Amino acid sequence: MASQTQVIINLCFWALLFVMAQGGYAGEVVEYPALTRCRAHTASVTDFGAVGDGKTSNTKAFQAAVAHLAQYSSDGGSLLYVPAGRWLTGPFNLTSAFTLFLHRDAVILASQDINEWRVIDPLPSYGRGRDKAGGRYTSLIMGTNLTDVILTGDNGTIDGQGEFWWQKFRKNQLKYTRGYLVELMYTDQILISNLTFLNSTNWNIHPVYSSNIIVKGITILAPVHSPNTDGINPDSCSNVLIENNYIVSGDDCIAIKSGWDEYGIAFGMPSEHIVIKRLTCISPTSAAIAVGSEMSGGVRNVRAEDITAINTESGVRLKTAIGRGDYIKDIYVRGMNLNTMKWVFWMTGNYKSHP
Ligand SMILES: *[C@@H]1O[C@H](CO)[C@@H](O)[C@H](O)[C@H]1NC(C)=O
Ligand SMILES: *[C@@H]1O[C@H](CO)[C@@H](O)[C@H](O)[C@H]1NC(C)=O
Ligand SMILES: *[C@@H]1O[C@H](CO)[C@@H](O)[C@H](O)[C@H]1NC(C)=O
Ligand SMILES: *[C@@H]1O[C@H](CO)[C@@H](O)[C@H](O)[C@H]1NC(C)=O
Ligand SMILES: *[C@@H]1O[C@H](CO)[C@@H](O)[C@H](O)[C@H]1NC(C)=O
Numbered sequence: 479m480a481s482q483t484q485v486i487i488n489l490c491f492w493a494l495l496f497v498m499a500q501g502g503y504a505g506e507v508v509e510y511p512a513l514t515r516c517r518a519h520t521a522s523v524t525d526f527g528a529v530g531d532g533k534t535s536n537t538k539a540f541q542a543a544v545a546h547l548a549q550y551s552s553d554g555g556s557l558l559y560v561p562a563g564r565w566l567t568g569p570f571n572l573t574s575a576f577t578l579f580l581h582r583d584a585v586i587l588a589s590q591d592i593n594e595w596r597v598i599d600p601l602p603s604y605g606r607g608r609d610k611a612g613g614r615y616t617s618l619i620m621g622t623n624l625t626d627v628i629l630t631g632d633n634g635t636i637d638g639q640g641e642f643w644w645q646k647f648r649k650n651q652l653k654y655t656r657g658y659l660v661e662l663m664y665t666d667q668i669l670i671s672n673l674t675f676l677n678s679t680n681w682n683i684h685p686v687y688s689s690n691i692i693v694k695g696i697t698i699l700a701p702v703h704s705p706n707t708d709g710i711n712p713d714s715c716s717n718v719l720i721e722n723n724y725i726v727s728g729d730d731c732i733a734i735k736s737g738w739d740e741y742g743i744a745f746g747m748p749s750e751h752i753v754i755k756r757l758t759c760i761s762p763t764s765a766a767i768a769v770g771s772e773m774s775g776g777v778r779n780v781r782a783e784d785i786t787a788i789n790t791e792s793g794v795r796l797k798t799a800i801g802r803g804d805y806i807k808d809i810y811v812r813g814m815n816l817n818t819m820k821w822v823f824w825m826t827g828n829y830k831s832h833p
Contacts, residue, residue: 567587595616609652621662658682658684741774755784771798798826
């Protein structure tokens with residue numbers, strides 16, 4: 479119980495969290511009132527029968543915990559604590575006014591039982607899965623239509639055990655598009671901080687159709703030749719602050735997106751007002767900061783500052799394709815420290831891959 483009390487105290491000390499508002503560097507800063515709030519209710523996954531032995535499936539425990547805590551969304555909010563241990567689980571959903579907090583020695587391990595990964599509809603702005611036509615596997619940690627979601631911890635780990643998925647993807651054995659580690663759709667007020675993301679199945683962090691997002695102090699690690707292990711991909715999102723992160727990956731460290739061809743054009747939701755600061759990136763076949771290639775809802779007002787790229791193919795790359803529509807504009811970059819690069823700046827209007 480001592481550690482849980484400590485957690486609550488730490489959360490209460492989050493005095494001020496800021497994000498750049500519309501206008502970027504020179505704009506006013508806006509406080510997130512919801513993120514400074516303490517949560518009134520706390521529970522541990524062990525209260526729901528979870529076993530941290532790395533073997534027992536805890537899918538039901540995580541799902542039951544969130545279902546129970548959802549009742550507090552409009553009653554002071556809740557925190558779900560994940561203690562030290564290796565917690566194997568299939569995908570589970572989050573709720574509003576909710577914090578998931580991982581102990582420093584807590585590891586959430588993604589299930590390799592494909593039957594646990596339910597197939598869900600494609601994103602409306604993509605029209606189909608990116609790897610395969612049709613639906614897609616759900617993400618490991620998923621939220622839809624939420625307000626005020628925090629994923630944090632004392633540098634605990636979320637491990638996608640990606641090798642299982644990468645092999646199947648390379649051999650073309652998957653029927654659907656791989657899920658992501660974290661996907662938050664239609665969510666306002668998101669904080670993801672102080673965690674390590676390992677060996678993601680596909681992209682690591684995917685906020686989509688969401689706003690007021692901070693991703694801060696995280697480590698993302700995946701083999702540099704793993705397929706599509708992008709770091710942080712804001713997709714049709716606004717007011718995003720990404721700072722103090724360290725990313726080693728097989729694809730772009732940050733990729734700003736907004737939907738794919740006719741589906742993205744019809745959905746028409748841009749990514750805008752995005753600030754990226756103090757990023758360290760290692761990505762030998764991709765970019766530190768990418769825009770696209772899916773950008774059919776438009777991308778504007780992106781500011782990047784104090785970026786260190788090491789053994790990375792491009793510093794900044796802008797990718798689009800014929801038929802993709804819309805615009806990329808107002809991209810400002812300064813303070814790039816580039817080591818062992820192929821291209822500082824790379825643009826293409828012929829990045830293939832169409833739905
Ligand atoms: C999680 O939410 C998604 C989107 O609403 C839904 O399709 C899926 O069935 C939910 N998964 C679980 C395990 O409840
Ligand atoms: C999310 O909200 C949209 C629009 O309000 C609604 O159509 C959709 O059914 C909701 N999805 C879930 C999973 O609650
Ligand atoms: C968090 O853990 C990762 C992986 O062990 C490590 O590389 C990183 O330095 C740690 N971050 C902090 C802030 O301790
Ligand atoms: C990540 O995946 C690679 C490739 O399968 C593996 O060698 C490595 O041990 C994994 N990392 C961890 C910490 O499990
Ligand atoms: C992250 O961890 C640092 C160092 O322990 C702590 O000072 C900070 O309050 C935490 N921040 C967030 C946003 O979780």
